Amino acid sequence: MAENVFQLKIVTPERVFFDEPVQMVEFNTTEGEVGIYANHVPITLIISPGVLRITTAEGEKKAALHAGFVEVLPDKVTILAEIIEWPDEIDEERATEAERRARERIAARQDGVDLDRAEISLKKAIARINALR
Amino acid sequence: MASMRDIKRRKSSVESTQQITKAMKLVSTVKLQRAKARAEQSMFYFNELYNTVTSILAKARGLEHPYMKGGKSGKKAVVLITSNKGLAGGYNSNVIKLVTRDPEFNKENTIIYAIGKKGKDALQREGYEVMKDFSEAIEAPTYRDGMTVTKELLGAFEQGDIAEIYLAYTFFKNTVSHIPTMLKLLPVEIGEKELDEREKEVSDAPMNFEPEDEEALNLIIPKYISSMVYGALIEAQASENGARMQAMDNATNNAAEMIEHLSLLYNRARQSKITTELTEIIAGADAIS
Numbered sequence: 543m544a545e546n547v548f549q550l551k552i553v554t555p556e557r558v559f560f561d562e563p564v565q566m567v568e569f570n571t572t573e574g575e576v577g578i579y580a581n582h583v584p585i586t587l588i589i590s591p592g593v594l595r596i597t598t599a600e601g602e603k604k605a606a607l608h609a610g611f612v613e614v615l616p617d618k619v620t621i622l623a624e625i626i627e628w629p630d631e632i633d634e635e636r637a638t639e640a641e642r643r644a645r646e647r648i649a650a651r652q653d654g655v656d657l658d659r660a661e662i663s664l665k666k667a668i669a670r671i672n673a674l675r
Numbered sequence: 676m677a678s679m680r681d682i683k684r685r686k687s688s689v690e691s692t693q694q695i696t697k698a699m700k701l702v703s704t705v706k707l708q709r710a711k712a713r714a715e716q717s718m719f720y721f722n723e724l725y726n727t728v729t730s731i732l733a734k735a736r737g738l739e740h741p742y743m744k745g746g747k748s749g750k751k752a753v754v755l756i757t758s759n760k761g762l763a764g765g766y767n768s769n770v771i772k773l774v775t776r777d778p779e780f781n782k783e784n785t786i787i788y789a790i791g792k793k794g795k796d797a798l799q800r801e802g803y804e805v806m807k808d809f810s811e812a813i814e815a816p817t818y819r820d821g822m823t824v825t826k827e828l829l830g831a832f833e834q835g836d837i838a839e840i841y842l843a844y845t846f847f848k849n850t851v852s853h854i855p856t857m858l859k860l861l862p863v864e865i866g867e868k869e870l871d872e873r874e875k876e877v878s879d880a881p882m883n884f885e886p887e888d889e890e891a892l893n894l895i896i897p898k899y900i901s902s903m904v905y906g907a908l909i910e911a912q913a914s915e916n917g918a919r920m921q922a923m924d925n926a927t928n929n930a931a932e933m934i935e936h937l938s939l940l941y942n943r944a945r946q947s948k949i950t951t952e953l954t955e956i957i958a959g960a961d962a963i964s
Contacts, residue, residue, distance in 0.1 A: 553719050553720045553723070554720065554818070555717045555720045555721075555818040555821075555902055555905055556713070556716060556717065556817070556818055557716055558716070558719070571885070572886060572890075572894070573885050573886065583883065584883060585883040585884070585885055586727060586731075586883070586884050586885070586891070587885050588885075588886065588891065588894045588895070609898075610898070611727070611894070611895065611898070613723070613727060620723060622720060622723055622724055622727070622898075624818065624822070624898060624901070
């Protein structure tokens with residue numbers, strides 16, 4: 543089994559979020575959802591808001607990952623995350639409220655409403671709620 | 676000569692000033708340690724980001740992207756990082772001079788994005804246009820602050836309001852040496868030599884990008900700028916507290932010197948008073964006998 547694990551390092555500008563050997567990591571990118579195993583071809587991917595799933599020998603871990611990018615090397619994956627949260631750092635009420643607000647704003651389609659921004663906050667809110675479940 | 680009471684009053688006032696400067700020095704020392712620790716925490720992120728940005732740029736060389744070429748309006752935006760509070764020696768005026776003393780940045784072509792009240796007030800007085808003020812950010816810089824400032828800057832850049840973006844801050848070399856620095860953020864300028872080296876490295880271990888060059892630039896450059904702004908905020912905070920620590924240390928030492936001098940004056944005055952009294956008593960006794 544040992545050859546099937548790789549080092550996953552998640553860093554934010556403010557702290558080292560995660561640094562352990564893992565079997566698989568899944569996240570959402572601008573090109574769609576991806577899952578990465580060890581010995582992946584070297585690639586750099588850009589994150590879009592979604593749930594990060596980490597599979598280790600002990601089980602699965604989730605986090606809400608909102609922005610940043612990922613550098614994949616055969617034996618090492620580095621996620622440079624601008625915003626990332628463990629489920630216990632998420633306020634469910636606030637996320638639900640944000641989801642509702644974002645949906646309203648998109649539905650209203652009023653002048654002066656920034657649709658891109660509303661969509662991003664909707665995606666973030668959904669990622670947060672999904673990370674909790 | 677001043678009376679004994681005046682000297683005593685003066686001395687106690689200097690003593691209480693000394694207590695304040697001593698306390699301020701201690702506070703800055705603690706804040707400096709904290710800012711230094713924070714800078715170390717983010718080191719890894721910056722290095723990794725810098726590597727990624729240079730390898731994308733090495734691949735995307737010759738690409739006609741606005742982020743590489745700059746806009747046409749001829750306006751320059753300067754993000755000016757100073758402090759909200761004074762009593763930090765030359766810290767603020769050194770950063771301000773970077774703008775006012777440089778003929779490149781005159782009142783007509785420069786737009787200021789201020790982080791820190793001191794810099795904002797000083798440049799407004801000089802007649803520069805201050806577009807936005809993010810002064811709360813310097814108290815406890817977070818990465819989010821970096822993102823907010825960047826969003827504002829890139830918005831103006833895309834609208835064509837500004838053509839170049841600069842960052843004026845104080846680089847924290849070590850506890851005693853802080854260097855006021857002017858850094859060009861946009862258009863991105865990374866030395867040709869560095870890019871050559873990077874290109875060689877990259878071709879040894881080819882890295883794929885998804886999405887490709889231009890889109891990757893669109894997405895990564897804002898992150899690069901956010902982290903540069905955040906990095907500068909942390910450095911500036913460390914420098915501010917370092918500068919204040921030094922200034923307060925000097926003030927405390929000066930106060931100690933003054934107290935010593937005043938004690939001497941006080942003792943001399945007391946001595947001469949006793950002498951005068953003695954002479955008077957003896958003269959009085961002589962007159963009676």
